[in-house]
Structures are given as structure tokens and as C-alpha cells.
Amino acid sequence: MKIVKRDGSTVDYNPEKIRVAIEKANREVSRKDKVSKEQIQEIISYIEDLKKKRLLVEDIQDIIEQKLVEFDKYQLAKSYITYRYTRELIRKANTTDQSIKELIEGESEYWNGENSNKNAKVVTTQRDYLAGITSTDITRRFLLPEDVVKAHDEGIIHFHDADYFAQNALHNCELINLDDMLQNGTLINGVMIEKPHRFLTATTIATQIILAVTSSSYGGATVSATHLAPFVRDSYNKYYEKYKARKLSDEQAKKFAMEDTRKEVADGVQTFNYQVNSMTNTNGQAPFLSVCLYLGETDEYKDELAMIIEEFLKQRILGFKNEKGVYITPAFPKLLYVLEEDNINEKSKYWYLTELAAKCTAKRMVPDYISEKMMKKLKKNEMGEGDCYPCMGCRSFLTPDRTMSLGNIAHAKNYVEGKGKYYGRFNQGVVTINLPDVALSSKKDMDKFWKIFDERLELCHKALQLRHERLSHALSDVAPILWQHGALARLKKGESLSELLHHGYSTISLGYAGLYECVKYMTGHSHTDNGEGKEFGLAVMKKLNDKCKEWKAAEDIDYSVYGTPIESTTYKFAKCLKDRFGIIEGITDRNYITNSYHVPVFEEIDAFSKLKLESEFQELSPGGAISYVETPNLQNNLDVVIQLIKFIYDNIMYAELNTKSDYCQECGFDGEILVDENLEWYCPNCGNRNHDTLNVARRTCGYIGSNFWNKGRTQEIKERVLHIDNKDDE
Secondary structure (H helix, E strand, O other), X not given: OEEEOOOOOEEEOOHHHHHHHHHXXXXXXXXXXXXXXXXXXXXXXXXXXXXXXXXXXXXXXXXXXXXXXXXXXXXXXXXXXXXXXXHHXXXXXXXXXXXXXXXXXXXXXXXXXXXXXXXXXXXXXXXXXXXXXXXXXXXXXXXXXXXXXHHHHOOOEEEOOHHHOOOOOOOOEEEOOHHHHHHHXXXXXXXXXXXXXXXXXXXXXXXXXXXXXXXXXXXXXXXXXXXXXXXXHHHHHHHHHHHHHOOOOHHHHHHHHHHHHXXXXXXXXXXXXHHHHHOOOOOOOOOOEEEEEOHHHOOOOHHHHHHHHHHHHHHHHHOXXXXXXXXXXXXXXXXXXXXXXXXXXXXXXXXXXXXXXHHXXXXXXXXXXXXXXXXXXXXXXXXXOEOOOOOEOOOEOOOXXXXXXXXXXXXXXXXXOOOOOOOOOEEEEEEEEEHHHHHHHHOOOHHHHHHHHHXXXXXXXXXXXXXXXXXXXXEHHHOHHHHOOOOOOOOOOXXXXXXXXOOOOOEEEEEEEOHHHHHHHHHOOOOOOOOHHHHHHXXXXXXXXXXHHHHHHHHOOEEEEEEOOOOOXXXXXXXXXXXXXXXXXXXXXXXXXXXXXXXXXXXXXXXXXXXXXXXXXXXXXXOEOOEEEEOOOOOOOHHHHHHHHHHHHHHOOEEEEEOOOOEEOOOOOOOOOEEOOOOOEEOOOOOOOOHHHEEOOEEEOOEEEOOOOOHHHHHHHHOOOOOOOOHHHO
16 A cells, blocks of 8 residues: 655555554553554554555544544554644644755755756855755745645646746746837836947847846746847948948948958857856746747848848857857757748848758757747637747747737837737636546546546646736835836836736746656557547647637636646656656656657657657647757758648647767767666767766757756666668668
8 A cells, every 4th residue: 555645756665664653652641541452453454454556645644533533542653643744743843854965965856857958056046046945945944735735745736836926026937028129218227228329239239138138037038139139230331431431432331341240240240159058046046038039020120130140150050168168059948930021032132041940950959939920820819810920939939919908008118009019928827627636536437537637637727727827916106127127118106017917918838748648548548549539639639729719708817728848847747756656657657748749759750750740739639839859960861851841831830850969078079969778878989877968958848958868868868869861871
């Protein structure tokens, strides 16, 4: 028999613990109120005769109290209840101690693999984690109801980012309104920042804004290169005037001005890249940043934007130097390249940028690709027009703007009436449902499945409402850079954020994980079978969307279905499923569960079939999703990369290619660092296993991780099959 502890973990049943607890209570009462050893054994035998596979600690304690009362040992029962309550207080009072000890000692598998972009050994990260441990403790004990905490501990749901929940002012992720802040000025730490007059200054200010914004939130942030493009022209005009003042001909002035402008664009992009990778925000890491490269965002400054895009791609192809001076693949900024008519065919003016993007993807795993064509089909704003815009961070997409009839509720200075607004909007937070747990709890009874599914969704709804309510109490003063000085709004001092949490201005996300395992258990088929499994999988996704629509209609809060990345949670969910249901072949026998709607990593399928199939599920994950294909080294086979890019444009809204880009500092090997049967990373050339001298970059659910992963995610990475065989390159 297994015993489920309060933190959701399980241990083997031990009758001695029951005996010790009752005997401790025995010592607190008079002789006549004590129970005999035989009566204690009777209680133990009663529990064992239940023949349960698993029991909660609380259930055992309830049985003990009931039996003591049956023995007419009321005083002892009272003593036991007091003992139980005292132990509960002690437990709650010390919930942070062990976590802090493990973090500081630096040997904890959990902390060292909790976030693949955070190094738990450095002091800035430790400070963030220490604050997070405290926040989580406060959240669990005071801010969340017991049923939500219990469901979270048992892996039934996941209440994300509890380490930031104690502060009522922190939200998840955003599209920074960089255009408003650069064009109309902003304030950072009480210092007025006026409109810059050249590109290099604009990129420097942009990085300062990014640091300030990401220090006031906890998720991913995205800026658009389009918002920097006007300053390229400003720089060009300054250079042109300089050369004209020197009495050069118009032709010469233009030539030299363009040369100087290109040099400044290169310097500005380099400054931007250095800054965002060398800065550390209050979350103990470099800003979790994406940069959108979308020619279609501007007509007036398209050529200037093309120069910026070209430079971002060239510098990423080169890479960033590690401590040995070797160019490696950086994690950030993530690049988002939008495919559109102007860059998708060989005859288009900007085709050279797509060729450069393909080369960059083959070498450095980015950019990721957004299809303007597909997105405009799926994302219709209030006016019925298709909009194209970037995700916030790695995969979180806003729902189409439906605040247009309400006017400029954020008081942005760059608001355009009648046009969908996306920059300046944000996400309130995420709660994720464990779909395999719903399936396994139903024991394959379809009626029971849908009933449990409803109950679990309402539990997620309750948890999401708590997120919304907590943020709704915040005033604009809590983060002036966000709410008063243009990043997300320009509210007055002391003004409530409430209006920005309703009407569709911001989203709140119902996450989901493990669709494959859920469908496989219930139907015996993968959701990729184009038959019974797929039909059931789509029905599950539709149910998620129907619930969000129901909640949205009732509350005017923009609930949206989100394909959760579950970086470390994949391991937690897998462990909880094993504890609750045992090892079931093909369902709970791995250290991870499948991300969102993805084809499981071990399932053989070609790249084009995978993208086509997943596009149907991506459409039902409007709050966030990304598809990928796993590839070998394609640097010498760019034709394949181009084929995949064109296929993405015609078939799926958002997708990426996972290549390998590693380096061993011990021997100089620059091929693929491997994972052995014990889930340890090693260099196949020299055998080096030291994480400090291995540079490994792998896609982790939409973004690149470079600080290694927990056992669950590592096994998932090890078991990924290739979707392109690259035979043409052999």
C-alpha cells in the first residue's frame, strides 16, 4: 500500500508510524484514557484490511480518530487531534526550510534543473529563487484554497508561477509597446527618456526598457524591430546632411551616408544583442526576450526594417562567444520571422532575407516562423479583419483585439482608431490541467471521463479566477514603467488596472498537457491516427475551448486555451501519474508526458505530415502553441530548410526547426553532445561530462535552453526522433 503525503509525494505504508503517533498521544492522558497495544494493533489491522492500493495521510488520521472514539477514548481522541493539529502547524511553519537548504547547498536536482535558462549556482538567481520559495510558501498557506493546493501537489493541475503569486502586481508576459515609448518618451527610475534621434541611441534605450519591463513581470516579453526602423532613417538623414555640409555631391553624400548608416545598424544591433544577453533582471536571468521581424508591419520604413532584419540574422548566424572565445548558440533573444508575400518566393524583393533566415535556422535554431497567411485566417479582430502579430515570449498569443469599439482604454499615445491593438497587451497567468490524469481517473469509462473533465476544468477556472482577482487589486503605481509610462499603458497615478483585465485587452490562459497520453489511454490510439484517436483528441480540445468561451461570456475576461510548455512540470506530472496509477505501458512509463497537442517525440512521422496534422490542433489552441520538426544538421542542405519554410507558410501558423548546435570546451568538439542511458550529457569525442565545460543548446518547448534540464526533460530530448532524414546530404 502507498501513502500519499500532503505534498503529493508517495511513500510505502509503514504501520510503525501509526503506532508511534498513537503512543505519543497516549502519554498525554491518564491511565484510564489510554488505549492498549492490542487496540493499537486493531486500528492498524483495520487500515490494512481495507486493502487499498493508496491512502491519503489525512484519511489514515481520520480513521484513527474514528476508532479512538469507538473505543470510548474521547480524551485520547482529543489528545490525538491536538497532536495532529500541532504537527500541522509545525509543518506549515517550516515549509520553506528544506527548500532553502537544498537551494543553498547547490546539489538539488530540482533547483539545478528547474529552469534551463537559469543557473541556480549564481547569487542573482539564488536571490530570485529565495524570494520565490517565500512567495510559494505564502501562496500555499494563505492565498490559495486547500483544494487547489492539493490538486497542484497531486499533479492533477499545475498552478504556474506560485513563486511570484504573493505579490499582487506581477503578470505573465507581454508585447512591449516600444513604438509609443521611443516616439513619445518614457520614464525609467524617475529619469525622463526623450525620443532618440538616431538608431544606436534607440537600441540602447530599447534594452533599458526591456530590462525594466522584464524585471516587473515574470514571463516572456516581445518587441518588434519595426519600432526601431524610423531611427535608421534619422541616422541616415544626419549622415547625409553631414556630407552635404562638406560640399560633396548629392550622389557622394548618399553613398557615404548609406555606408555610415549600415555601419551604425550593425553597431546598434550588436549593442542590443550584447545588452540583452549580459544584463540580469530581477528574475535572476537575462531577459526572456523575443524580437519580431515582420516586414508587413510598415510600408513607410520597409527598407530600413529590412536592414535591421538582415543584421539580426547575420549576427545570430555568427553566434556569441563563450568564455573560451568560441562562437556558440545563445538562448536569447528569440527571433520571430514572419513569412509573407514580400519574402516567401524567389522573385519577391526581400527573398534574400528568407534565404538568410534559412541559413540562420540551420546554424542556430532561430528564427522561428509565423505565417502571415495562416494567422490572418485564424486571428480576426472585432472588425472581422485578419491580423498578424507576434507571440509574447515563446508561444503565448493574444486573442484578436476586441477592444476597438471601447476606444483607447490603455491611453497609449500611438493608438490608431479602427486598427487592432496588440502592443501594450499582456497575459494574466496560467493554470494547466493534466489530461492524462483525467483519463486514468476515469478508468476508460467515457461518461466518467467527461464528468471528471468538467470537474477538473472548473477547478482550473477557480484557480484562474484567483489569479485574476489578485492582479485586479493592483494600482498603476506598483510598476510605473508598465502601467504609467507606456510599456503596457499610460494610466494615471493610483489608477486601477481593472479595465485592462477585462474586455479582451489582456488574456488569461487555461493550459493543457499530455493530449497524446490521454487519447492513447482512452481509445488505444494516438491522436495522430487520422481516425478514432484524432477524433477524440479534437473533441477534448473543443471542450477546452467551449469552457473558455463559457467563462468569457459570463465574466468578460479573455480566457484562452494555451499549449503549456511545462518545462519542469512535465517531470512532475509524470512522477505524479506513476504515484497515483502505477506504471502503465505507453502511458506512465516515461519520466515525461507529451507537451500540449504535439505528436509524441518517439513517434515516427515525416516533417510535412507532422506540421499538417498539428495545424488542426494548433487552431484549437488559440492562446498559445508552437509546432516543431526535429532535424539533423542541415547547414549543407538549405534546400530542405527552404522547403519546410514554404510549407509552414501555406499550412501552419507558427512553427520551428530543431537543429543541434553544441560545443565541448575540453576538446573543441562542435558536433552533437549526447545523452547516455543514465540521462547524463557527455561529449562523444572526449567523454567530458562536466556541465560547466559543455555548451549544449536545445529547444525546450518553444525557446532555447542552455543550462541543462531535469531528468524528465532530458529523457524527452534523448528520445526525440528525426522528422527529416537528410539523405540528400549523405
